[in-house]
Amino acid sequence: MSRYAEFLQTTEDIFRLSALAGHLGWDQEVLMPQKGGQARGDMMSWLAKERHQKLTNEHYGNLISELEQSSSLTKDEQANVREMRIAHDKAKALPVEFVAKYAQLRSNALRSWQEARATSNFSSFLPHLRELVEMTKEKIAFYPPPQTPYDALLDEFEYGMKVSDYDPLFAGLKQRIVPLLHSIIEAKKNQENFHLPDDMIFSIESQTNFCKQVSKRMGFDFEAGRMDQSTHPFSSGLWKGDTRFTTRFDEADPFSCLYAVMHETGHALYEQGLPHEFAYCPRGQAVSLGVHESQSRFWENQIGRTPSFWKIVLPALKKEFPNFPDWDAKMLNRIANDVEPGFIRVEADEVTYNLHIMIRYEIEKRIFNENLPLEDIPQVWNSMMKEWFDLDVGEDSNGCLQDIHWSMGAFGYFPTYTLGNLYASQLLEAMADDIGDVTTIIESGEWTPILEWLKEKIHVHGSLYTPSELIEYATGRPPTAEPFINYLEEKYSNLYELKI
Helix, strand or coil: HHHHHHHEEEEEEEEHHHHHHHHHHHHHHHHCCCHHHHHHHHHHHHHHHHHHHHHCCCHHHHHHHHHHHCCCHHHHHHHHHHHHHHHHHHHHHHCCHHHHHHHHHHHHHHHHHHHHHHCCCCCHHHHHHHHHHHHHHHHHHCCCCCCCHHHHHHHHHCCCHHHHHHHHHHHHHHHHHHHHHHHHHHCCHHHHHHHCCCCCCHHHHHHHHHHHHHHHCCCHHHHHHEEECCCCCHHHHEECEEEEEEEEECCCCCCHHHHHEEEEEEHHHHHCCHHHHHCHHHCCCCCCCCHHHHHHHHHHHHHCCCHHHHHHHHHHHHHCCCCCCCCCCCHHHHHHCCCCCCCHHHHHHHHHHHHHHHHHHHHHHHHCCCCCHHHHHHHHHHHHHHHHHHCCCCCHHCCCCCCCCHHHHHCCCCHHHHHHHHHHHHHHHHHHHCCCCCCHHHEEEEHHHHHHHHHCCCCHHHCHHHHHHHHHHHHHCCCCCHHHHHHHHHHHHHHHCCCC
16 A cells, blocks of 8 residues: 555545534434433544544654655645645644543533523523633643634634734724615615515425525535524535535524525535545545635625526515515515614624624634633623624624534634635626626526536635635635625615715
8 A cells, every 4th residue: 555545544534533523413403302412422522532543643644744745646635635734733732632522512512502592591501611712722722822822713714814814804894894884874764674574474394495496596416415404504514425504494584594595505515516536535625614605605695685586586485475575576685685783693784794703703802812701701792782783682692692603612713704705706706707797697597607617616626725725716816805895885885876
């Protein structure tokens, strides 16, 4: 066996263990009975320990070192070695006992968060959150000293990104977004406000039928995946030929489910589009969460929140909801793009969405860089919502308990959503240059050219390139915020007849 073949064999075993953990994690959120939690936590802990031991094995590390010096590797092989070097070094810094305990804690915290969110009781989740934060601070201490403690966490989700990168990015976005938001709010005072009928019930069965039709039209293969219900929508690429996503339902608002489905289908299409011949190594995995989010936000917003989209799906909507008002595509698009400060991130409009991300980013930064007392999180969260959105958060479930991420120990994840927004707008510009007017393609109802372009430019490359290299490959220039700002200002100036 060649040295690379030996390296690949272990690498594939590591990824199989990750896939098993992902499968059990999906089951825990979707199907697992309540009393299965303790045993599930034990199994997740064991899998994490087994994976860690394989990843940190000294012989495996030596193989990586040898292969880094090889001049005979293909580009695909070089990418696998590069990515596993990063994973090996990070894992090597953590004791195996720590990894097993952390996995157990995350499993227990998830169940605690689900219960706390259902009762809107942050204090019941606080002990688990405190343990997670304490262990996360321990984890940071194991790593080589970062510029700031929070940098170590940001790097886990978007390699190379630091507070020194995000701070000016968010400041620049806020400088442009807040005036746009104020202009829209002022314009709305003199415009008629449209919304869904208050007395109409949208059954879960009909919402499911409608949303599955949209997902299929986007290109999702239901013979290689499925849609289910969970507390917080998510997507998992479990195995080759098995990609799953979830949504949640509000019988008073089918748009909530629709855009959750479009978002998660965007993630799932990326997973289904990855090269299956590299299924159990980095070359066959998504390169970063920022790029992953670009796929979900692209389908949700650049495709789903357009008049062209509504022209195509309106017949299916009326078929599932025959009592729906006789509104045209333009009206539905206006409702879908209504800008209104709200509590819930996943239901936020495109203008306010990144402000939600900034709140989470600032709180996480204070937790890890300034030792914010965790019991103060609701008060800090609510005060920022009041300052930025002029909203009074009455329930923790509408505030600091709404997201699943902290129960999973995913501190540093949230900023990748903003990167996804930026990448998505840049991809839209490049796509139009390559395949023509995207609006015309959406109106045709045949969206295959859109998905094929994304596959060619993003999906099939897996982790061959770094995130910034991939975006530059796909668009012809390095990542930049300008296309996103231009997109927002143009779109919402037209919708609300603004002069900018």
